[in-house]
Amino acid sequence: MSYLRIGDLSKRTQVNNETLRFYETKGLLEEPSRSDAGYRLYNESVVTRVNFIVRAKKLGFSLKEIMELLSLRVDRQDSTCGDVKAVAEKKLEDIEEKIFELNRMKTALDRITLACCGGEESAVHCTILNALEV
Amino acid sequence: MSYLRIGDLSKRTQVNNETLRFYETKGLLEEPSRSDAGYRLYNESVVTRVNFIVRAKKLGFSLKEIMELLSLRVDRQDSTCGDVKAVAEKKLEDIEEKIFELNRMKTALDRITLACCGGEESAVHCTILNALEV
DNA sequence: CTTGACCCTGTAGTAAACTTTAAGGTTTAG
DNA sequence: CTAAACCTTAAAGTTTACTACAGGGTCAAG
Structure with a gap:
């Protein structure tokens, strides 16, 4: 089970790096672990979470509402x-x-x-x- | 069949005056006829149109997409x-x-x-x- | 005949959700 | 060992969709 770097997560979800970091600041994504150099290291389960956010957004839920659903x-x-x-x-x-x-x-x-x-x-x-x- | 002024339309649809004028500038609402003093005079059918916009927005359609639906x-x-x-x-x-x-x-x-x-x-x-x- | 509730335009301000830029450090392929 | 392709933060800029404001005109009641 290898970790995903932000670029990998971005490719897997079609959500760009900056948006992923933005979601982190908004609390939609948990702060991931970091490499020695400070790179974000995600595990697989985050892919599901990001995909959920994308789908819920298409359905007209705001990020705040998505937070509520996720929590x-x-x-x-x-x-x-x-x-x-x-x-x-x-x-x-x-x-x-x-x-x-x-x-x-x-x-x-x-x-x-x-x-x-x-x-x-x-x-x-x-x-x-x-x-x-x- | 009396005309609605913008305030009446606002009360009927729960969408405020400024937003109605904003929708007009965006082409979502047609330019209504005007009174001698320049007041907007809407007919009843606009109520349906505004309600449609409100509902479509809740479903995650952007104003641009709603335009496409309406046209x-x-x-x-x-x-x-x-x-x-x-x-x-x-x-x-x-x-x-x-x-x-x-x-x-x-x-x-x-x-x-x-x-x-x-x-x-x-x-x-x-x-x-x-x-x-x- | 004035006061308050309307209406007008134009412009500026706001909130949400990104997106870009700047100024750098890290990793990896050749 | 260096150049391209990654990554970092912080801050500024953009887009969408309103929302408020300034400065004015209209209209109906008392």
Whole structure:
């Protein structure tokens, strides 16, 4: 099990060095161990963590919210199972709302691609807003 | 059918005046008609448009992407049905990927709230990353 | 006929999330 | 052993998306 240097982690995750260091200052990534020369040495598990951050960002979560998601854990001294459950359930609500809205949008886009491209005179109604309203 | 002034639109959508004017400069909202005094006069349909912008933003779409979604329409001179279909299908892919990722995250959170809070010794594994990996 | 709640434009300021630059030290391939 | 390709920190700059401010005009109620 060899360590990854920041450049290796960057290549593996497609997130650049500066951004990785930036995430460290923001607390999204733990401070890794260092080589004698002071180089950051990451272990494999950080790849998963960085990939999670990237995916969550694409879903519209802010770095602060991602922090909250990442720090959801039952094994910390300062949080009980109940605390974790409460936070997780709040996040679940957010996620379910996002899924609901995305499905609405998906339906609208489906309508545009499938229905609106049929006739000639119906084309005037073919905007995402019109498709959403139905 | 009376017109809405910017303050009315702001109250209806919970988006403040400055932001509405900002969206106008960015092309997300069309330039509305004006009163003799130069006040913006919106019609009802703008409410839907603003609400769409707000929802799309929560889903992680940038203003530029929202522009693309809003300008998807078959009735413009410069776009054919095929163009619209191509753009809509690209957006559909984005949306389906988002839904997929959200479902993954939802499953992970469900695991945290339901499974992990059972026993005592299993608690060390109860992070979102561990829950996602399974 | 004035006071307060609106509206206007233009410009400047802010916060989040990077991204670049400067000025250096380290590692590795030839 | 040296040159390219790494790495370090600290600080400044950029982009996106607002948000506030300055300095003014409009309008309806009392």
